[in-house]
Amino acid sequence: MPYSSPLFTIPCELRDYPEWHYGRQMYCVWTLPVRDRLVLERLQAAQQHLSPWLHQDYRRQAHITLFVCGFDALVQHRDDDFTRQAQQLQCEALEMLAQASFSLQIGGLDSFASAPYLQVSDPEGVLAVLRERLETISSEVRQAEYVPHLTVGLFQQALSWSQLQARISSFNRAESLTLRVSELELSCYRASELFGPLARIASVPLL
Template identity: 45%
Template sequence: MLLSDTGNGPCETLVAELRDYPEWHRGRARYGVWLAPVFDRALHDYIRALRQRLSDLLYPSPQRQLHLTLSVCGFEQPTSVMDDDFTPAQLRRQIELLGRARGGPCALPLGPVDSFASAVFIPVGDPEGRLSRWRHALEHAGREIRQAAYVPHITLGLYRRKVAANDLRARLSEIDLPPVSLMVTELHYATYCARTHFGPLESHHRMALHSVTGCGNPLDPLAVE
């Protein structure tokens, strides 16, 4: 449910509970996702100012790099035992299929700031179907772990207090549109520690659009907030 949907959207924000979730990770350490990193300095500056503007509502997230999530893979495991495990064989197949479908760099339009019940975000458009194409390729190698319909977005933060939907709409309506589009030049497979909220993303494979290379380094420092 989106705040912009005045008929069906949330009536207030949900406060995130920052705790360990053993019933979710069940002892597993790393959670994997495919993503597009945010490198543009102007967009970083815009988001930094926006987070400050909404700091009374949001938890700070100083270590989690800005990104657009492309597909949620699951917990890294050598073999698949639980329904949300993700194996090396699946990753290899995804790399192969995504490599065929990647195409060249692209610019994705950004919309006015919106919100889920749990988080505020910048919507990302897909007018040429690039995100759909990449997601379709990835899904051929493994079912995505998802509880709701995919909404392309850049998360700005999780809520730390409740606020009524009408009050939040009024605040967000005063925010200017993002100054630039999202330039996508690389796609990354990355993981994060399942026990740590807002922990850093570690990139294990970096796929340049038009060329592909392996990578064992963290995401570009420019993307660290």
């Protein structure tokens, strides 16, 4: 674990969060879309394994978050506004980087306090290069260290950490899977839909 283990998981509350969105609608993130069949099968197996403890209406497409951008905005009023100009400049910066397609390794089940996930490792160190390039245009909206991961779902109840770890340890998927990444997507979702789907704003193909 990259952080100190909590005593309990943190359930996601089904409510509006006006103190976060202030009436703004669309939240933007750079993602690595996940469409590989074997990886999706492992993700579905993990969701079933933890199903009693997760919200059941999670509809967000499988993805690995690369960079958290903020709220879509024409001009910046708040620190977490992400302007259309910044969006265009980030797309251009990634295109100029001319990054080749690369591979990530998808491991077993693990968890943050608020969400279980499949482990992701980056043996080629490409994610750091991509994130550094994006950061030159616009600062990331982040409250914790970046840990690449594939979200399984969100907890609907508080569980003791020991209970969760016992369940995780019984998910026997020790062998890693290779995920080939050939595209980066700038995506957004509605702030009013906690588990809503991603909509693509732009796509940057990798060579």
